[in-house]
Amino acid sequence: MQKIPLMQAKADMTLSRDVFRTDSSSGIPICGKGTVLTESLIARFENMDVQTIYVEGHPVWEEGGQSFDELLLELDDRFSKTSREPLNVLLYDICKANLIKTMGVDGDRQAE
Numbered sequence: 001m002q003k004i005p006l007m008q009a010k011a012d013m014t015l016s017r018d019v020f021r022t023d024s025s026s027g028i029p030i031c032g033k034g035t036v037l038t039e040s041l042i043a044r045f046e047n048m049d050v051q052t053i054y055v056e057g058h059p060v061w062e063e064g065g066q067s068f069d070e071l072l073l074e075l076d077d078r079f080s081k082t083s084r085e086p087l088n089v090l091l092y093d094i095c096k097a098n099l100i101k102t103m104g105v106d107g108d109r110q111a112e
Contacts, residue, residue: 001101002058006042006050013037017054019045071099 001016014036018029030048031041045053075095082088
């Protein structure tokens with residue numbers, strides 16, 4: 001899941017959270033989680049002054065951002081000294097699963 005400015009939204013991205021008129025989650029949502037964006041829906045959000053949305057995966061790469069492989073190497077490095085500790089192995093697996101979920105892994109790429 002990634003929070004992006006509405007100006008970076010593209011058709012065919014999928015919402016990972018409900019969209020509200022403001023950035024707060026109070027009130028009635030104007031569009032539901034799981035909705036696939038279209039150009040007209042993005043234009044409606046602009047007219048309603050929606051500033052940011054949450055989309056599935058990690059479709060927008062910002063300058064200086066790390067790729068999935070770089071983040072996975074960093075995670076491996078952080079846990080390398082404690083890889084024999086059962087609780088740390090469990091924590092590593094949780095962190096890795098969260099990384100895969102938030103970054104999105106391409107269909108042809110398998111998580112290790």
